[in-house]
Amino acid sequence: MAESLYNNQDIREETLLIIKNAMVLSIDSQSNYWEQASIVIRGNTIESVGKIDVAEEKYPGARVIDGSGKLVMPGLVNTHTHVPMTIFRGYADDLPLHEWLYEYIFPIESEFVNAENVKLGTRLAIAEMLRSGTTTFNDMYYFVDEIARVVDATGMRAVLSEGLIDFAAPNSPTPEHGMRLSEQLINRWSNHPRVTISVSVHAPYTSSAKLIQDAKKLADRYGVPFNIHLAETRKEFDESLDRTGFTPVGYLESLGVLGANLIAAHSVHLTPEDIELYAQRGVSVAHNPECNMKLASGVAPVPALLAKGVKVGFGTDGVASNNNLDLFEEINTAAMLHKLNSNDPTVLDAKTVIEMATIGGARVLGLDKEIGSLEPGKRADLIILDMKQPHAHPVYNIYSLLVYSMKGSDVETVIIDGRVVMENRKFMYLDEEGLYAKAEEVAAKIKERGLELSVLNGKKNLHQS
Amino acid sequence: MAESLYNNQDIREETLLIIKNAMVLSIDSQSNYWEQASIVIRGNTIESVGKIDVAEEKYPGARVIDGSGKLVMPGLVNTHTHVPMTIFRGYADDLPLHEWLYEYIFPIESEFVNAENVKLGTRLAIAEMLRSGTTTFNDMYYFVDEIARVVDATGMRAVLSEGLIDFAAPNSPTPEHGMRLSEQLINRWSNHPRVTISVSVHAPYTSSAKLIQDAKKLADRYGVPFNIHLAETRKEFDESLDRTGFTPVGYLESLGVLGANLIAAHSVHLTPEDIELYAQRGVSVAHNPECNMKLASGVAPVPALLAKGVKVGFGTDGVASNNNLDLFEEINTAAMLHKLNSNDPTVLDAKTVIEMATIGGARVLGLDKEIGSLEPGKRADLIILDMKQPHAHPVYNIYSLLVYSMKGSDVETVIIDGRVVMENRKFMYLDEEGLYAKAEEVAAKIKERGLELSVLNGKKNLHQS
Numbered sequence: 060m061a062e063s064l065y066n067n068q069d070i071r072e073e074t075l076l077i078i079k080n081a082m083v084l085s086i087d088s089q090s091n092y093w094e095q096a097s098i099v100i101r102g103n104t105i106e107s108v109g110k111i112d113v114a115e116e117k118y119p120g121a122r123v124i125d126g127s128g129k130l131v132m133p134g135l136v137n138t139h140t141h142v143p144m145t146i147f148r149g150y151a152d153d154l155p156l157h158e159w160l161y162e163y164i165f166p167i168e169s170e171f172v173n174a175e176n177v178k179l180g181t182r183l184a185i186a187e188m189l190r191s192g193t194t195t196f197n198d199m200y201y202f203v204d205e206i207a208r209v210v211d212a213t214g215m216r217a218v219l220s221e222g223l224i225d226f227a228a229p230n231s232p233t234p235e236h237g238m239r240l241s242e243q244l245i246n247r248w249s250n251h252p253r254v255t256i257s258v259s260v261h262a263p264y265t266s267s268a269k270l271i272q273d274a275k276k277l278a279d280r281y282g283v284p285f286n287i288h289l290a291e292t293r294k295e296f297d298e299s300l301d302r303t304g305f306t307p308v309g310y311l312e313s314l315g316v317l318g319a320n321l322i323a324a325h326s327v328h329l330t331p332e333d334i335e336l337y338a339q340r341g342v343s344v345a346h347n348p349e350c351n352m353k354l355a356s357g358v359a360p361v362p363a364l365l366a367k368g369v370k371v372g373f374g375t376d377g378v379a380s381n382n383n384l385d386l387f388e389e390i391n392t393a394a395m396l397h398k399l400n401s402n403d404p405t406v407l408d409a410k411t412v413i414e415m416a417t418i419g420g421a422r423v424l425g426l427d428k429e430i431g432s433l434e435p436g437k438r439a440d441l442i443i444l445d446m447k448q449p450h451a452h453p454v455y456n457i458y459s460l461l462v463y464s465m466k467g468s469d470v471e472t473v474i475i476d477g478r479v480v481m482e483n484r485k486f487m488y489l490d491e492e493g494l495y496a497k498a499e500e501v502a503a504k505i506k507e508r509g510l511e512l513s514v515l516n517g518k519k520n521l522h523q524s
Numbered sequence: 525m526a527e528s529l530y531n532n533q534d535i536r537e538e539t540l541l542i543i544k545n546a547m548v549l550s551i552d553s554q555s556n557y558w559e560q561a562s563i564v565i566r567g568n569t570i571e572s573v574g575k576i577d578v579a580e581e582k583y584p585g586a587r588v589i590d591g592s593g594k595l596v597m598p599g600l601v602n603t604h605t606h607v608p609m610t611i612f613r614g615y616a617d618d619l620p621l622h623e624w625l626y627e628y629i630f631p632i633e634s635e636f637v638n639a640e641n642v643k644l645g646t647r648l649a650i651a652e653m654l655r656s657g658t659t660t661f662n663d664m665y666y667f668v669d670e671i672a673r674v675v676d677a678t679g680m681r682a683v684l685s686e687g688l689i690d691f692a693a694p695n696s697p698t699p700e701h702g703m704r705l706s707e708q709l710i711n712r713w714s715n716h717p718r719v720t721i722s723v724s725v726h727a728p729y730t731s732s733a734k735l736i737q738d739a740k741k742l743a744d745r746y747g748v749p750f751n752i753h754l755a756e757t758r759k760e761f762d763e764s765l766d767r768t769g770f771t772p773v774g775y776l777e778s779l780g781v782l783g784a785n786l787i788a789a790h791s792v793h794l795t796p797e798d799i800e801l802y803a804q805r806g807v808s809v810a811h812n813p814e815c816n817m818k819l820a821s822g823v824a825p826v827p828a829l830l831a832k833g834v835k836v837g838f839g840t841d842g843v844a845s846n847n848n849l850d851l852f853e854e855i856n857t858a859a860m861l862h863k864l865n866s867n868d869p870t871v872l873d874a875k876t877v878i879e880m881a882t883i884g885g886a887r888v889l890g891l892d893k894e895i896g897s898l899e900p901g902k903r904a905d906l907i908i909l910d911m912k913q914p915h916a917h918p919v920y921n922i923y924s925l926l927v928y929s930m931k932g933s934d935v936e937t938v939i940i941d942g943r944v945v946m947e948n949r950k951f952m953y954l955d956e957e958g959l960y961a962k963a964e965e966v967a968a969k970i971k972e973r974g975l976e977l978s979v980l981n982g983k984k985n986l987h988q989s
Contacts, residue, residue: 148917149924153873187914352860353928355869382928383915392857395817404820408618449652450848452613452960453967455974455987459614463818463847468933495917502918509920522920 072102074477077113078443081126084457085109086133086417086432090410092457098131100439103252103477108433124472128447130457132413133432134194134440134473135386136420139286139324139345139374141200142184143177144168146501148378150509151521156292156354163521164379166512171505172229177202181209183498184384186489188215189481191385191467194440197322197345197374197424199259199286201229203244207254213488214480216440218424219244220259220286223274225266234270238277245281253476255426259286263307264295268314275316284320284425286345287311290333291325292356308333317342322423324374326364327357334360338367343423348393350376358400361393362407372420387467390416394462409458443472537567539942542578543908546591549922550574551598551882551897555875557922563596565904568717568942573898589937593912595922597878598897599659599905599938600851601885604751604789604810604839606665607649608642609633611966613843615974616986621757621819628986629844631977636970637694642667646674648963649849651954654680654946656850656932659905662787662810662839662889664724664751666694668709672719678953679945681905683889684709685724685751688739690731699735703742710746718941720891724751728772729760733779740781749785749890751810752776755798756790757821773798782807787888789839790815791829792822799825803832808888811880813858815841823865826858827872837885852932855881859927874923908937 076099083096085108097113099106099121115121151163177200188196195216198206203219210217221244222228223237231237245256258278260266266274271287278285290296290307303310308329311317319341326344329337337344346359364371373393375384390412397407421431430440446452450464473481480487506522513520541564548561550573562578564571564586580586616628642665653661660681663671668684675682686709687693688702696702710721723743725731731739736752743750755761755772764772773794776782784806791809794802802809811824829836838858840849855877862872886896895905911917915929938946945952971987978985 146918148915148929149920152921152924152928153870155869159869183914183917190914349860352864353869355863355867358864378929382924385915385931388853388856388931391853392860395814395857396861398820399817399823402820404620404624404818405618447957447960449648449655449956449959450613450850452648452963453611453970454964455614455967455971456617459617459847463617464613464843466850466853466931466933468931491914492912494914495912498917499919502920505918506920 074102075118075121076100076124076439076474076477076479077118077121078124078126078131079113081443082130082446082457083108083433084130084132085434086414087434097126098433098441100474100477103438105433105435105437105439107435124443126443128445129471130444130446131433131441132444132461133417133430134442134475135192135416136372136424136431137188137193137196137375137384137386138322138372138420138423139347139376140184140196140198140384141377142196142198142206143172143180143200143202144377144379145180145184145187145384146171146176146498146505148382150379150505152382156356159354159380162516162518167505167509169229170508171501172201174202174205174230176501177205178209179497179501181206182213182489182494184378185209185213185215186486186491186494187384189473189486190470190484191387192442192444192470192473193384193386194442194473194475195420195424195426195430197257197284197286201231203256204247207244207248207256210254211251214253214475214478216253216430216475218255218257218284218426220257222259222261223266223270224261225270234266238273242277245283255283257284257286262288262291262295263299263310271311271316272314275318278320279318282320284322285316285318286322286324289323289326290328291351293328296328306330306333308336312336312340320425325351325356325359327351327359329360334363334367334369337364337369343370343372345374345423346371346393347374347376348396349389350380352392352396354380358396361397362401365411370419370422371415372423373416385467386416387465390462409456409462412462413458439474439477441474442470444469445471539567540583540586541565541589541904541939541942541944542583542586543589543591543596544578546908547595547911547922548573548898549595549597550899551879552899562591563898563906565939565942568903570898570900570902570904572900589908591908593910594936595909595911596898596906597909597926598882598895599907599940600657600881601837601889601896602653602658602661602839602849602851603787603837603885603888604812604841605649605661605663605849606842607661607663607671608637608645608665608667609842609844610645610649610652610849611636611641611963611970613847615844615970617847621821624819627981627983632970632974634694635973636966637666639667639670639695641966642670643674644962644966646671647678647954647959649843650674650678650680651951651956651959652849654938654951655935655949656852657907657909657935657938658849658851659907659938659940660885660889660891660895662722662749662751666696668721669712672709672713672716672721675719676716679718679940679943681718681895681940683720683722683749683891685722687724687726688731688735689726690735699731703738707742710748720748722749722751727753727756727760728764728775736776736781737779740783743785744783747785749787750781750783751787751789754788754791755793756816758793761793771795771798773801777801777805785890790821790824792816792824794825799828799832799834802829802834808835808837810839810888811836811858812839812841813861814854815845817857817861819845823861826862827866830876835884835887836880837888838881850932851881852930855927874921874927877927878923904939904942906939907935909934910936
């Protein structure tokens with residue numbers, strides 16, 4: 060086993076940070092909400108939270124953040140995304156899925172996905188996630204070592220995986236190579252306080268039965284999450300029935316890979332039997348409502364999944380199909396979408412939605428012992444929202460306000476693992492303007508190549524100027 | 525005819541304002557978009573726009589706004605809302621429509637809708653709309669003279685109407701009184717540069733045939749818009765068939781009130797014949813996708829309406845059922861919703877959506893000669909967006925970026941009728957913090973009364989602490 064690169068030296072244990080006089084939403088098992096409360100953070104851990112005495116003499120040397128007019132809550136958890144794709148934001152929109160993927164995304168990915176661009180896209184994505192209140196994300200892509208280094212450097216928390224697939228990946232000529240790479244990464248990053256390496260296969264229709272089973276074994280061996288895109292489109296569902304005689308979920312059951320570490324992204328097209336299988340095997344779902352709407356894939360049966368006790372968290376998917384990483388937007392859309400789809404305005408009530416976006420997402424990632432709520436002993440992953448906004452008034456019910464009225468842009472300060480990584484919307488570990496300039500520079504090249512490809516293939520050029 | 529209260533003295537004709545070096549999206553008939561351009565505003569009017577020479581010596585005394593790293597576009601048009609209801613934001617959520625309306629909203633409205641609270645709610649709503657890029661709204665409520673005074677004082681543009689109904693309204697004991705009031709208001713505000721008074725009846729199921737016909741005549745007489753809630757729910761559709769033998773739209777046709785000044789809010793449940801009638805009569809639609817989703821009312825057939833050439837704009841409806849007034853959110857949701865609902869990711873492409881939110885909304889309100897695009901001779905209603913945001917990069921297609929990635933919170937500066945009403949997110953004519961304190965003060969009383977009512981009626985109290 061390779062030696063671990065990183066140790067938990069990010070935050071010294073004696074570091075003391077206090078947030079006082081804030082509205083605090085805990086998402087703990089008692090659903091505590093205080094209109095005025097404080098939080099004491101020692102090192103990377105929450106020491107106490109609630110109506111506690113934080114007099115200066117009790118905490119000498121503490122750094123104090125005044126929370127007046129602000130709301131503190133756990134950071135949001137994005138359970139499914141592909142952060143390096145941020146450089147392709149808006150590259151190809153309003154197209155049928157197949158044309159979008161095969162004629163626009165795949166050709167441009169094959170030319171521009173390299174270590175440098177992966178780091179750039181990851182930085183841009185982390186900037187966007189911090190700005191909109193996400194403190195943990197679960198990613199599937201390529202060049203994961205590079206992604207992990209950016210996560211390490213920016214103070215973010217992430218679960219990262221190489222997307223194993225039956226073809227050559229940009230950084231992996233064969234799936235066997237990808238598998239070895241995944242194992243190396245698991246070991247290399249095993250002691251990092253904020254990085255978890257997991258295992259992913261792309262989808263049942265792009266990966267052999269053997270690859271899926273081997274990947275699952277690898278995930279089991281190391282006790283890490285196992286990700287797959289599953290039952291995303293009607294086409295996938297129908298072709299699975301044709302090809303295997305099973306639904307996509309039934310096919311994975313036949314391979315023996317459904318289990319409590321499986322995170323099934325999308326899970327739009329499920330039969331009642333599929334839902335039952337998820338419940339029995341403890342499978343989790345990463346629900347990406349905006350991507351599913353935008354690509355016209357369908358609506359995941361979230362109320363039915365929740366009714367069976369299946370763990371469901373929210374994901375944004377990659378920005379090439381969303382086109383943003385703002386989970387506040389995603390939860391607002393989800394709360395409305397399922398009311399419409401169920402013809403029942405009581406489903407996915409605001410409290411359920413906020414729990415799904417925090418502790419629920421943490422459960423999906425197997426991190427609920429560490430994050431997802433503000434409780435003593437948990438890692439200090441929290442966001443501070445500015446309530447001095449017209450849409451933040453009046454407050455009748457804090458969950459309703461958060462889901463239906465507030466926005467990612469209300470997030471002012473972000474603390475991850477006890478460390479302030481964004482303060483008053485300023486990034487501590489990211490050069491914002493340099494990042495935007497660099498993104499536009501790379502985009503100019505991609506745009507130029509896109510124009511060439513569109514001429515070459517007789518396709519419409521989707522870009523301007 | 526009563527004397528008009530106001531004259532166009534807001535902006536002196538010699539006032540000169542120049543925005544230079546900005547990205548400019550015109551929404552003109554040539555779909556002009558410049559990556560670097562300027563706009564000259566004289567008095568309340570756009571004098572020139574595009575790649576023009578704005579050298580200082582040509583415009584002595586002009587105030588110059590540096591548009592570097594910013595995007596200028598027409599302000600958004602909200603074609604349907606009830607701004608005073610902002611004080612009820614989040615009062616009752618996640619409930620069936622009938623319970624929401626009859627057991628929560630109506631009882632509390634009957635006690636708290638008065639001139640003072642209407643002014644408060646309107647101020648809070650205008651603050652929220654300016655912050656998220658709306659420069660014109662179309663409202664139906666009560667105490668319209670009070671609403672108009674707030675619009676006048678805050679620099680906003682609005683089309684306002686008393687909601688005529690067969691019952692006693694808070695400021696009108698009978699519909700006849702309401703009708704006289706509407707006419708008085710039309711005359712009183714007739715010369716105001718930013719206020720248009722229109723005529724509204726609440727809905728076919730709350731207003732007699734005579735009231736609907738009289739209101740339509742009044743609107744025709746003064747050449748102002750005529751608003752109605754129409755075909756919002758399946759219940760309304762079914763009951764209309766039972767009661768009148770017609771669909772809601774067919775019923776209005778039988779009354780002879782369908783016409784080019786009619787703005788039919790919602791229009792969710794339409795038959796192909798209804799859509800044909802809309803097209804023939806030139807009826808406009810105010811489409812409120814988020815409200816319709818949240819209350820599980822259904823999805824308006826917007827692609828079919830557009831295909832027939834029906835004018836469609838976006839509305840937020842009131843915040844009691846949305847719960848915000850952010851049109852950027854609304855258009856993002858709409859673009860995704862219709863792709864899902866049509867099972868076709870090409871419908872409501874980004875350019876169509878942006879046009880609907882600007883010039884399209886202006887057409888719905890009969891104001892497209894004055895607003896909705898950045899063209900010489902038009903009123904200067906425009907918004908300046910900050911592009912120094914992670915989600916604003918990279919830019920491949922400006923329409924896609926605006927619809928799928930950017931947010932209301934990116935709006936930094938707002939100009940209405942040539943006047944800067946919000947600059948760098950600071951309001952020129954609103955006391956922001958006083959507003960929030962007052963909103964919470966009124967909400968505390970509403971909350972207290974809500975608790976009493978819930979005890980009295982054996983209902984669940986939906987609020988906290």
